[in-house]
Every structure is written in structure tokens, then in C-alpha cells.
Amino acid sequence: MKIKLLPVYLTIAVMALLQSCSKEDDTYSDKQTNIALTLVNPEDLSGVSFSDLSISFKELNTGKVTQSTSFVNNKLTITLSEGSYEIAVDGKIRYAADGSTAEASVSGYNKSVVITGQTAAVSLNLFLKTTQSDFIIEEVFFTGTKTPEGKQYWGDKYFKIYNNTDKVLYADGLMIAQSEFMTTDKQAYTPNIMAQSFAASNIAIVPGKGTTYPIAPGEFFIIAEDAINHKEYNSASIDMRTAAFEFYTEDADDVDNPAVPNMENLFSSMVIHNRGFKSFVIARLPITKDAFLANNTYDYEYNLVIGGESYPMGESVYSIPNTWIIDAVNLSVQSEFQWIVTAPTLDMGWTYCGKVDADQSRYGKSVRRKVLSSASNGKKILKDTNNSTLDFSPEVKPSLMN
Structure with missing residues (x-):
């Protein structure tokens, strides 16, 4: 096809205290942050409930991984050291579909979330995972x-x-x-x-x-x-x-x-x-x-x-x-x-x-x-x-x- 002269990735929503990681301060101390994490349901779904949810927080400077399954519905509170984290969530979801209930796997991911201060609120978008059949x-x-x-x-x-x-x-x-x-x-x-x-x-x-x-x-x-x-x-x-x-x-x-x-x-x-x-x-x-x-x-x-x-x-x-x-x-x-x-x-x-x-x-x-x-x-x-x-x-x- 010819080029003609003429006259986007849905970002994972992260709220509060996010900073650029391009010039990250490597001097984070042992200060602790109380984090309130909210999982955002996949779009256009109703009657949503979760099971088998697990989450991992990997601190990018130290490589330390913290894992948790202590969700209440789609919310989690956890205390972590200040730092820059890779956050990954996996689990299962039930939702209403055509008058019945459907099940699927879900996941969410953010490669870099900078967390500082006494408290931080973070939200993570969830996406349906397709079943591998090919x-x-x-x-x-x-x-x-x-x-x-x-x-x-x-x-x-x-x-x-x-x-x-x-x-x-x-x-x-x-x-x-x-x-x-x-x-x-x-x-x-x-x-x-x-x-x-x-x-x-x-x-x-x-x-x-x-x-x-x-x-x-x-x-x-x-x-x-x-x-x-x-x-x-x-x-x-x-x-x-x-x-x-x-x-x-x-x-x-x-x-x-x-x-x-x-x-x-x-x-x-x-x-x-x-x-x-x-x-x-x-x-x-x-x-x-x-x-x-x-x-x-x-x-x-x-x-x-x-x-x-x-x-x-x-x-x-x-x-x-x-x-x-x-x-x-x-x-x-x-x-x-x-x-x-x-x-x-x-x-x-x-x-x-x-x-x-x-x-x-x-x-x-x-x-x-x-x-x-x-x-x-x-x-x-x-x-x-x-x-x-x-x-x-x-x-x-x-x-x-x-």
C-alpha cells in the first residue's frame, strides 16, 4: 500500500504517588508504606466475583518478592518497604453472561509502580485470559x-x-x-x-x-x-x-x-x-x-x-x-x-x-x-x-x- 500525506495500549491505571522510573532514586530506606490495592474488573462485565486470587510484588532494586492471597473481594491491604515494584495478579473470575454464570482466568500487571510515603492507593486493571487451544x-x-x-x-x-x-x-x-x-x-x-x-x-x-x-x-x-x-x-x-x-x-x-x-x-x-x-x-x-x-x-x-x-x-x-x-x-x-x-x-x-x-x-x-x-x-x-x-x-x- 502507498503512503499518503494528509492536510492507544490501554494503560493500567495506577493512582497516587507514581513517579518516573527513568531517574529513580536508589537510596530508598527501610521506610514502610501501607498500600491499598484495588483490582479493576474487566470491561463490560457484571455480577463479578473472584477466587484463587494471588499477587506478587517484586521490588526492582533488590529483587525481593512479596506474595499475598489476602484479598477481600477485589481489595488488598499490605505493608511494603518504599521502592519501585513490578506487580502481577492472577486468579479466576465468575461473571454474569446471557442469563447464566461464566468462569474465566484473569490477570493484571504493571511493570513499574513507585511507592513512597506512609500510605499509597494503587489500582490495577484486570484482563480476561484466553484458554490456550492452539x-x-x-x-x-x-x-x-x-x-x-x-x-x-x-x-x-x-x-x-x-x-x-x-x-x-x-x-x-x-x-x-x-x-x-x-x-x-x-x-x-x-x-x-x-x-x-x-x-x-x-x-x-x-x-x-x-x-x-x-x-x-x-x-x-x-x-x-x-x-x-x-x-x-x-x-x-x-x-x-x-x-x-x-x-x-x-x-x-x-x-x-x-x-x-x-x-x-x-x-x-x-x-x-x-x-x-x-x-x-x-x-x-x-x-x-x-x-x-x-x-x-x-x-x-x-x-x-x-x-x-x-x-x-x-x-x-x-x-x-x-x-x-x-x-x-x-x-x-x-x-x-x-x-x-x-x-x-x-x-x-x-x-x-x-x-x-x-x-x-x-x-x-x-x-x-x-x-x-x-x-x-x-x-x-x-x-x-x-x-x-x-x-x-x-x-x-x-x-x-x-
């Missing part, structure tokens, strides 16, 4: 590698998609999309559709007729940028010839391995951002490709401010309804993060490779989902709380390098 993103190797001579090498990035369920899943028709927006650049996009849809800059689809590519429980498949033996060109890279699929663009200077099926480019060609400014989702397409292209365009506008001057901008891309999305991971850079670019119901956190922009130490590192448990048959269960900050290990060695 693939999840196990790993994203987006940084690429460097040659022994220190030059940036292209083409060896990959996605690792895992069957975290107890049934056979089919990769056929699975969509993978890269975000249009960047986690390092927050703009007031109009209209803001993030609560309903994911704006995509690239979308590719696994080929197949529906049952062509079965993936057993506990198994994975790789989508490679280029499914070749990269070690022939860079000894620090990876042999990707065993990938299940590869991205390929016919009208570009791209490498094609005819032994590996190509992903179908639904919208634009997949060019994986190697600094981690963008986010990714996988989704199921419940309509035809032609119907998607006809009915899911997204035209947005915003004002680009440079040097105090405002320039009206806009673009037309495609969006994927959140109800189609089965997993998401937000990526960013520690020093540059501004917002997540998915609805928090899909992912309320983010992960990274690189602590500063263009971090030279990021090469040869990936983000990998944590293992929650392992079954007696060797099948591992991966952590999936819809919070990439908690679910993923940042800056780790890519699994295909092991």
Missing part, C-alpha cells in the same frame, strides 16, 4: 548474527511455533504478522483500533489444504527467513535447511530453497525488524483471503512532530481482528520502550534483546518462552500468561544454535 510463539530469533569479521549477516532469523496443547494441531493456514506500529514510537493514531484489531505491516500464511502439516502435542515447527545452511557463509550462523517453511519474495533478491515450502505473502513481504521495535502475532483466518483483503483495510492518520513542527501523516494497511489472534509477543528495547502495540488482552508485557538502541551485543540472541513444567513423556508445557515480560526469557542463546 499454537503459541515459543521463540523469536530476530537479531540475526555477525560474521567472525564483525559484519552484520542477513537471512538467518526465524520463528519457532509450538503446540502447547494435548491434541494434534495443523499448521495449515496459520497467519503470522508483524506490527505496523513500533513499541518505541508512541503516536496518537486515528482511529485507534488497538482494542479491537492488530494493525499489520506484513502478513504471511502457512500453505496447505487444512491437514497437510500436522504438528503433534509438544512438537514445534520453524519458519525461517531463508531456509539454507547459513554456516557456509557465516560460521557463527545456523543451518536452517530443516525448517518447515521459509519466507520468500519472488520479485526481490531473495534466496529460495526449493525443498522447503514457501510462506504465502498475504500482505507485503516479511522483513523482520532486527532491533526489536515491532511485535508479532499468530492468528487463524476464518474467511477467505480475498474476503480478508476486501474487508480488513485500516486507514489511519497521525501528526508527526519534528523540531516543534507538526506534519499530518497517514497510511493504509490491513488489520487482524483480535478475536482471530491466538498468540502475541511484544518486542522492544529497554531504553526506548514507550508502549505495547497489542491490546493487553493479547499481551500485557514485552520482552527484548538489547538494552539500548542498536545494541551491538544483541546479535546472536533470541527471546524464548519459559518452560513451566515437563510431563513424564518428555512433553514440556510452556508458560503462557499473555504477558511477555513474565513468559519470555530475554537475550538468550537461540535454541537452533544448541
Whole structure:
């Protein structure tokens, strides 16, 4: 789609005594703060009651974790030392739905809440967690590698998609999309559709007729940028010839391995951002490709401010309804993060490779989902709380390098 010149993450509500953490005072003493925490119900729910609620407060300077389950309805009082805290809540919820009662899991998260003074009031938004019944993103190797001579090498990035369920899943028709927006650049996009849809800059689809590519429980498949033996060109890279699929663009200077099926480019060609400014989702397409292209365009506008001057901008891309999305991971850079670019119901956190922009130490590192448990048959269960900050290990060695 062409750019045209023309003439957002629902933030977790935190009240009272919040400060910027960019210049945090590391001299917090043993002073105690009495905290009144209120959990805010997910939107549009009535007749709400909670059970099995648990909360953890992790002090970011010391690493000390304080846990509690002492909720009365959706309120908790607790005394903590002054400091900067990561707060995470998990539990179950009952609510009225169509004349009956429905049950679901909920979670809430705030990466940094600064607490000082004798008392503090904090509120935390809760979001419904979807039940996992399809693939999840196990790993994203987006940084690429460097040659022994220190030059940036292209083409060896990959996605690792895992069957975290107890049934056979089919990769056929699975969509993978890269975000249009960047986690390092927050703009007031109009209209803001993030609560309903994911704006995509690239979308590719696994080929197949529906049952062509079965993936057993506990198994994975790789989508490679280029499914070749990269070690022939860079000894620090990876042999990707065993990938299940590869991205390929016919009208570009791209490498094609005819032994590996190509992903179908639904919208634009997949060019994986190697600094981690963008986010990714996988989704199921419940309509035809032609119907998607006809009915899911997204035209947005915003004002680009440079040097105090405002320039009206806009673009037309495609969006994927959140109800189609089965997993998401937000990526960013520690020093540059501004917002997540998915609805928090899909992912309320983010992960990274690189602590500063263009971090030279990021090469040869990936983000990998944590293992929650392992079954007696060797099948591992991966952590999936819809919070990439908690679910993923940042800056780790890519699994295909092991």
C-alpha cells in the first residue's frame, strides 16, 4: 500500500504517588508504606466475583518478592518497604453472561509502580485470559548474527511455533504478522483500533489444504527467513535447511530453497525488524483471503512532530481482528520502550534483546518462552500468561544454535 500525506495500549491505571522510573532514586530506606490495592474488573462485565486470587510484588532494586492471597473481594491491604515494584495478579473470575454464570482466568500487571510515603492507593486493571487451544510463539530469533569479521549477516532469523496443547494441531493456514506500529514510537493514531484489531505491516500464511502439516502435542515447527545452511557463509550462523517453511519474495533478491515450502505473502513481504521495535502475532483466518483483503483495510492518520513542527501523516494497511489472534509477543528495547502495540488482552508485557538502541551485543540472541513444567513423556508445557515480560526469557542463546 502507498503512503499518503494528509492536510492507544490501554494503560493500567495506577493512582497516587507514581513517579518516573527513568531517574529513580536508589537510596530508598527501610521506610514502610501501607498500600491499598484495588483490582479493576474487566470491561463490560457484571455480577463479578473472584477466587484463587494471588499477587506478587517484586521490588526492582533488590529483587525481593512479596506474595499475598489476602484479598477481600477485589481489595488488598499490605505493608511494603518504599521502592519501585513490578506487580502481577492472577486468579479466576465468575461473571454474569446471557442469563447464566461464566468462569474465566484473569490477570493484571504493571511493570513499574513507585511507592513512597506512609500510605499509597494503587489500582490495577484486570484482563480476561484466553484458554490456550492452539499454537503459541515459543521463540523469536530476530537479531540475526555477525560474521567472525564483525559484519552484520542477513537471512538467518526465524520463528519457532509450538503446540502447547494435548491434541494434534495443523499448521495449515496459520497467519503470522508483524506490527505496523513500533513499541518505541508512541503516536496518537486515528482511529485507534488497538482494542479491537492488530494493525499489520506484513502478513504471511502457512500453505496447505487444512491437514497437510500436522504438528503433534509438544512438537514445534520453524519458519525461517531463508531456509539454507547459513554456516557456509557465516560460521557463527545456523543451518536452517530443516525448517518447515521459509519466507520468500519472488520479485526481490531473495534466496529460495526449493525443498522447503514457501510462506504465502498475504500482505507485503516479511522483513523482520532486527532491533526489536515491532511485535508479532499468530492468528487463524476464518474467511477467505480475498474476503480478508476486501474487508480488513485500516486507514489511519497521525501528526508527526519534528523540531516543534507538526506534519499530518497517514497510511493504509490491513488489520487482524483480535478475536482471530491466538498468540502475541511484544518486542522492544529497554531504553526506548514507550508502549505495547497489542491490546493487553493479547499481551500485557514485552520482552527484548538489547538494552539500548542498536545494541551491538544483541546479535546472536533470541527471546524464548519459559518452560513451566515437563510431563513424564518428555512433553514440556510452556508458560503462557499473555504477558511477555513474565513468559519470555530475554537475550538468550537461540535454541537452533544448541
